Amino acid sequence: MISIKRSHLFSKLNPTCLKAIESATVSTKLHNHKRVTLAHWLLLLIDGDNRLHAMLVKQDAALARIKTDLQNAIDAIPQQEGESLDFDDNVEHLIHQAWIQASLVCNQNSIDSLHLLLALLSDNHLRQALKKVSPALASLDYHQVMSLQTSLPTTAEKADARLKSSTPDFDTANTQPALETFTTDLTAKARAGKLDAVIGREDEIDQMLDVLLRRRQNNPLLLGEAGVGKTAIAEGFALKVANGEVPPPLQNIQVRVLDLVVLQAGASMKGEFEQRLHDVIEQAIASETPIILFIDEAHTLIGAGGEQGTGDAANLLKPALARGELKVIAATTWAEYKKYLEKDQALARRFQSIQVAEPDTEKAVRILTAVADLLANHHGVVITDEAIDAAVKLSQRYIGWRQLPDKAISLLDTACAQVAGSRYKTPRVIQHLQQDILANQNRQRRKKQCGTVAVNDIDALKQTQAHLNSTTQTWRQARKLVEEIDQHNQTLFSQITSETNALEDDFQTGTEDSFYAKREAKAALDALQQDNPMIHDEVDPAAIARVVEDWTGIPVTRQSTDELQTCLQLDQNLQQHVIGQKNALNALCERVKIAKASLTDPNKPTGVFLLAGPSGTGKTETVLALAELLYGSRDSLITLNMSEYQESHSVSKLKGAPPGYVGYGSGGILTEAVRKKPFSLVLLDEIEKAHPDIYELFFQVFDKGTLEDSEGRKVDFRNTLIILTSNAASDTVVDLSQTQLDSETQYQRLHETLLETFPPAFLGRVTPLIFHPLTHAQLIQITQLQLRRIAQRLSDNHQILLNFDESVLTYIANRCQSTDTGARLIDHLLNRQLLPVISRRIIESMVDNHPLAQIDVRINKDQWDCQYHAIRGDQEVANYEPTHQSGNGALSRVPNGLFPGDHSSPQ
Structure with a gap:
């Protein structure tokens, strides 16, 4: 089939068919459908005054049945809100085939409704599509319809007759559809009781009345963040008009909402959108009843309907606003106002701005109290007063990215839905x-x-x-x-x-x-x-807290007994993972308990700690253990290696690239991670290696618990626990561990040393904790802990018993004390010396089909000595040696330093 431009194809439709498809487009948008289908178009054509309708009447066709089929087909289409609107492929194919019928078969220069039916009946593909939406219409005979079409007057002739008989004056019947189609009467809704009462916005409504009564510049522009209630203020004004609570000049007016989305829907031809808006403006001006248009999201006027280099909807409004013939109430956000409206000074000066701020707590509670009755009736639940207070307070505390009262209403509405749903859903x-x-x-x-x-x-x-x-x-x-x-x-x-x-x-x-x-x-x-x-029997604060927890992941609900017990025993559990740092762990756990009791400053992070000490003392292990014990898993740990932020420009990696730079709009590594998981543990590892500009970035985080990213969005750090690690004062900590100074003096010495690396303003915002070097006995404890973990893995995966004697513990502890790596060498020795030997012998036993039952490990003359016990048949064999050995033979005795990279010497 030859490809034809859509605009050229649609231009072949006569006015009746074109108007029907325009109305079908509006109907499709109102039904939240994605595509204009045959059913949408045919339903409007069959109801109209055209040759298709006349033919069906003449044929005694079952009009009611056809309409029902088409309506059912429309109702069966799934709703898809927010999707872009377009025509179904069958619609374009129908117009193409109808043009063939009109021009070649019927010798007409435009397509009328009967040509559309002839195309539907003559094309096999279209006929099958028609059967799905209306079998009765698809059952008509093509030749019979063709024989009747000559006896029916053409639509063009009917249209000409109507045009000749009409008067050139504005006729009410002809001007009404534009207002009715593209606007909604708010005052009529208010009189019908379809608008909710507006509470707490009396001042803004009074300001709006003052502006509307002015002689010039009498168009209010409501400016405020999304969700603060700009649309509700317009509805409150409509309620006052409906109740006669406005001054005489504003009585008996209509407040109509202009729907720009519907206005643009289906306006595919150049100038079509502008003509629609022009008709709305002219009809509003000519109306006997004074009309005030309310335009929500007014910034969409800029550029609406116009291509680059051409006019837009705003230019159509300017003359009417300048002459004072039309009054408009507009609403938009501050960001959109500065981006679009403020740059068009000719338009901006026609409006008087009214600031709509987020309501305070008291006012938000009043608003929510009025809404609560509506929600309770809708969901069939009981809402307690405490739940209303909790919805406001918890939304303020934990949902910082949205505004009151919108976020509190959403919170309460969701809680009502959950409580109502719990009575019918299986738990x-x-x-x-x-x-x-x-x-x-x-x-x-x-x-x-x-x-x-x-x-x-x-x-x-x-x-x-x-x-x-x-x-x-x-x-x-x-x-x-x-x-x-x-x-x-x-x-x-x-x-x-x-x-x-x-x-x-x-x-x-x-x-x-x-x-x-x-x-x-x-x-x-x-x-x-x-x-x-x-x-649940009612909506109480616990129901509100559950919703907050679902939305943010922050544990706001009342903690269970087990969770509270875990918090109380956090210090004991941490000391099982981290050996030898009792004082530092106690200080850390005390802060966590204060936060659990909700006694911390709500405008700061849960805690900010600087773990100072030499390498291998358990700083990183403390953070990992805390993530598992307090947050449930290490997935809640956000780790940043600050050695990667040694340049001043690396600040943008944390909070996002500034406008104009590559990566703008993608967010920062830190800000995006905390936005996704506001209840998390943040580790800034090796903070002393970061650029000084990084320290200044965190001043606001440590002080206010918030950080603005590159796009101006506030990221909430108030539910994070921030831990910094540093080796900057390692020598001082080693020296202090060899003295008998009291704790206060030790921290004073530490602070003096840290001032050589960090600015005073930075240190004043963190709590330093000393991680002392580990003693020989503590290193033995850590070695036991690591070997037990290996033994557990051997038992779980291979059912092998691992035994080790005191010589192993003493050998590893001595090696750790001979180096500056501390307990880190334990992992190195086990992973580079012991585990390769054991793993090789396990694989060799698998080849022999003699599974190992026990492994005895000891140190003999500074060498690993491993004895293996295998099972042959029903007997356990001691000192097992495999028949198939890999590489250089048995490696039961392994000298230290055997493997590459192991340069340490025995103690």
């Missing part, structure tokens, strides 16, 4: 148990086929099934209690709101009875579910 714990049972059953089925089903597998399945049964029973009991609480709530509500002639004493007695019954049911529900509720 997650039950779903997980059901999935575990299904997985176990499948596993047992596979094992049964192989004949390897174990008693332990059957017992595990029985235990899981018993747990599921008890949990399901608890859930059912909880549902009954919630239903009972709902009944009591309805009784209380009816008693409080009823206006009866009952005696006051009787009324109070009935209310008290219901109240106490509800309280008993609620107590029973709390006792039944304890710390793990599966169903």
Whole structure:
């Protein structure tokens, strides 16, 4: 098929078909559909005054059936909000085939509605598509329709007749559609009770009234961040107009919302968008009822409808605004105002700016209180006053990237949805148990086929099934209690709101009875579910906290007993991972406990610590252990090696490249990581190697708990624990460890040494912790810990028992004290000397098919001496030597320094 430009193809449609497809485009947008389909277009054509409609009437076709089929086809199309609008391929193919029918078969110079039907019936592909949306229409016979088309008057002739009979004056019937199609009457909605009451914005509405009453520059421009309530202010003004609470000049007006999206939809030809907007403006000016247009997201006017180098929608508004013929209320954000509107001074000076600030806490609570009743009725739940306060306070504390009251309303709305949904959805714990049972059953089925089903597998399945049964029973009991609480709530509500002639004493007695019954049911529900509720009876602060935790990952909900116990025992658990740094770990854990008790400064990070000491003393290990114990896994650890930030320009790597540079808009390494995980542990490793400009970057983070990235977005660090490590004062720490000075004097000496590397302003914002060099006994403890981990891996992976004697511990501890690497040498010795020998012997035993059962490790004359025990048949063989040896033969005795890179000498 020859490729034809869409604009040229659509120009062949007569006015009736063109208007129908324009209306179909608007309908498609209103239905949130992605494409204009045959069903959208045909439904409007069949309802119109055209030859297609006349032919169907003449044929006694089932018009009602056809309309129903088309409407059902439209309803079946999935909604896709935010998607770009376009025409379905069948629509363009239909116009192409219809032009062939009109020009070649019917000798016409434009396409009318009957030509479209002829194309649908003559083309096999189009006919199949038509069958899917309207079988009745597809069943018509092409030749019969063709024989009738000559007897029906052409649409062009009808249009000419109407044009000749019409008067040149503006006719109300002809001017009404543009306003009705592209604008919405807010005042009509207000009178119909479809707008919510606006609370806490009285000052801004009064300012708007003052501007509208002015003789000149009487167009208000609402400026504020997204979510502060600019649209609500316009709705509040419409409510005042509807209630007659405005001065006489503003009474009996209409406030209409101009929808720029619908205005642009389907305007594919040059000048079509401008004509639509021009019609709206002219009709608004000519209307007998004064009209004020409200344009939300007014910055989209700049460039709307115009190509580069041509006019735009804003230029169409300027003359009407300059003459004072049209009043407009506009709304946009500060960023968009500066980027677009402020640069067009001719447009900007037609408006008077009104600042719409984020409401304070008290005002936000008032707004949310008014919204709470609507949410409660919508979701069928009870919202407590404490939940309203929590929604405002928690959204302020943890959702810094959005504005009040929008974020608090979203928080409360989501909590209501979760509480309402918990009454009908199967709890997650039950779903997980059901999935575990299904997985176990499948596993047992596979094992049964192989004949390897174990008693332990059957017992595990029985235990899981018993747990599921008890949990399901608890859930059912909880549902009954919630239903009972709902009944009591309805009784209380009816008693409080009823206006009866009952005696006051009787009324109070009935209310008290219901109240106490509800309280008993609620107590029973709390006792039944304890710390793990599966169903909720009301929206309380805990429900709000759960939503915040889902959105941010920050543990805001009430901690379980196990979690609180873990926090209390954090110092003891840390000391099992990190040996010999008791004082530093205690100071670190005290700060964490203060944060858990919510007693830290809410405008600063959880803590900022500088771990100072020589290498190999456990600084990095402390951070890794803290990530696992406090945050659940090492995934919550954000690590930055500050040796990579030794240049001044490397600041941009942390917060993002500035405008005009490569990488702008991608965010910074640090800012993006914290934005994604606001509850995290941040490690700045080897901070002394960073450029001094990096220190200044962190001043605001340590002081205010926030950092602006290169795009001006505030990143919240208030829920992070920041730990810096440094070797800058290593010599001083080594010297201090050999003295008997008290703790205060030691830290004073440390501070004096650190001032040689860090500026005073930087040190004043961090808490230094001393990590002393490890003693011989402490090195032995760490060696034991590392060997036990290796033994655990051997047991888990190969069922091999690992034994080691005191000589191994003493040898490794002596080697560590002879170097400056501290405990780091332990990993080096084990990974470079011991593990290669053991792993080789394990592989050799696999080749012999004689699995190892035990490995004894000791040091003999400064050499590793390993004895292996293998299983041959049913017997255990000591001093096992493999029959297949690799490389240079057996390596049971390994001298130190054997492997490349091991240059250390024995103690």
